[in-house]
Amino acid sequence: MDTATLALQLEMTGKNGPRILDFNDDLKNYTHFFNRVVDHLHDSNLQVLRLSSTFESRRNHIEWIMSFSEHILYKVPIVPPEYLSPMLLIIHEAVSNAVYHGNLCVPDEIRTSRTFHEYEEELSAGHPELLDRQATLKLSLFHDQGELTITDSGKGFDYQRELDRNHPPSPEREMGRGIYILKQTADEIRFDDNGKTLHVRKYWRKT
Amino acid sequence: MIEWNENISGEQATLNLEGKITFENAGELRNRVKAILSEFPLKTLTFDLAGVRFVDSSGLGLLVSIKNTMVKRNGSFKIVNITETVRNIMNQTGLDKYFEI
Numbered sequence: 001m002d003t004a005t006l007a008l009q010l011e012m013t014g015k016n017g018p019r020i021l022d023f024n025d026d027l028k029n030y031t032h033f034f035n036r037v038v039d040h041l042h043d044s045n046l047q048v049l050r051l052s053s054t055f056e057s058r059r060n061h062i063e064w065i066m067s068f069s070e071h072i073l074y075k076v077p078i079v080p081p082e083y084l085s086p087m088l089l090i091i092h093e094a095v096s097n098a099v100y101h102g103n104l105c106v107p108d109e110i111r112t113s114r115t116f117h118e119y120e121e122e123l124s125a126g127h128p129e130l131l132d133r134q135a136t137l138k139l140s141l142f143h144d145q146g147e148l149t150i151t152d153s154g155k156g157f158d159y160q161r162e163l164d165r166n167h168p169p170s171p172e173r174e175m176g177r178g179i180y181i182l183k184q185t186a187d188e189i190r191f192d193d194n195g196k197t198l199h200v201r202k203y204w205r206k207t
Numbered sequence: 208m209i210e211w212n213e214n215i216s217g218e219q220a221t222l223n224l225e226g227k228i229t230f231e232n233a234g235e236l237r238n239r240v241k242a243i244l245s246e247f248p249l250k251t252l253t254f255d256l257a258g259v260r261f262v263d264s265s266g267l268g269l270l271v272s273i274k275n276t277m278v279k280r281n282g283s284f285k286i287v288n289i290t291e292t293v294r295n296i297m298n299q300t301g302l303d304k305y306f307e308i
Contacts, residue, residue: 063231085261085292092263096230111265112272115234171305174272177264184299 006030006061008053010037010072014045027060034068041075049076051139057103058131059120066095069139078141080204086185087146090200093178093185094150095137102152102196103133108175148200156194163189209236209259215243218250225258228266237269240276250282257288262296274306 008023019040023033051072055061069091074084100106110119123130133153140147162179169176183189188201209226220243228236243249252273262270270286277284286306289297297303 059231066229066231085295088261089263089296092229096263096265100230112237112268115238116231118234168299168301171302172271172275174268174275177267177300181264181296181299 006053006055006064008033008051008068011048011050011052012040012043012046012076013048013050014043015047016045027064030064037072038075041072042077044077046076046078047143049078049141052137054134054136056131057099057133057135059116062095062099062116065137066092069137072139073141076141078143079146083146083202083204086202089185090146090148090182090202091139093182094148094198094200095135097178097182097198098135098137098150098152098154101157102154103135104130105154112174143204145201145203147202149197151193151197154196156196159191159195163191208232211236211239213243215247215249218248219253220247220249220251221253221255223255223258227261227263228259228269229261229263230265233265233269237272240273244276244280249277249280251285252277252282253285253287255288256286256290256293260290260292262293264300267296267300267302270306271302 005025006023006027010021012019012021021033021037021040023030049072051069053065053068055065070088073079073087073091079087100111104119104123106119114122120131135150135152138149159179163183165180168180182200185202186200187203188199190199191197192199209224209228209232211222211224214221214223240252244252254270254273274284286308289308294303294308297306297308
């Protein structure tokens with residue numbers, strides 16, 4: 001069924017310079033790569049980690065990139081513990097925004113009535129080209145900050161309206177909190193290219 | 208990943224959830240809640256979130272929709288045993304008051 005290739009590069013910089021691990025293959029061949037990654041993550045000399053991945057808008061790709069980036073975030077000795085949840089929240093909102101709104105153009109009424117799995121099956125029958133749409137995620141973790149950039153293959157959107165919002169959506173609204181949460185959680189947020197690219201930065205403040 | 212067990216008796220039900228409620232799995236949980244609500248004449252639905260360590264905006268949206276549904280049925284939806292991380296996200300979005308946590 002799905003033979004889509006997934007690309008990933010992990011660059012880990014310690015005292016002895018950068019080490020780069022590459023993966024560019026079908027998802028089913030990923031376990032071996034993951035085991036290689038795990039061997040390197042606990043290096044206490046690690047100072048900078050850069051994750052870069054291009055994936056498609058399929059459920060297995062999304063689940064993979066989410067669990068992989070969470071694993072990296074929680075296992076590398078770079079991010080202070082109190083910033084783990086905020087960074088995980090940033091990754092979730094950024095990826096779901098890029099995939100649901102950007103690439104798959106999922107209407108709100110579908111999001112509130114179908115599972116991702118059900119909607120994916122509908123798309124495979126009617127608009128399989130949407131599932132092929134790619135997103136590129138770049139996550140960089142430094143000793144004092146985290147940085148995320150994501151680019152989707154959609155048409156863009158009126159991001160200024162979302163950024164100008166100074167109050168959370170009214171509590172009984174089911175949708176529309178993603179960008180507000182990003183804005184609240186991040187220290188810097190910027191859209192480019194008509195909203196197709198999102199940049200987010202979060203500083204770790206020493207207490 | 209989200210898992211839960213269900214205690215349903217009479218007009219009350221409690222779901223004890225464990226994991227994360229996010230855009231990847233919110234739809235599955237929504238379907239189960241819909242099925243429970245159509246099968247049982249519930250007046251009170253409680254989510255025990257002691258084991259939930261993370262929610263994103265889709266997870267919040269699901270909780271809001273369950274509350275809205277229960278209010279429409281003249282019932283109530285309660286969230287109990289919330290973790291600090293989830294409380295922070297609720298506070299950020301002004302939902303702490305809505306859920307009375």
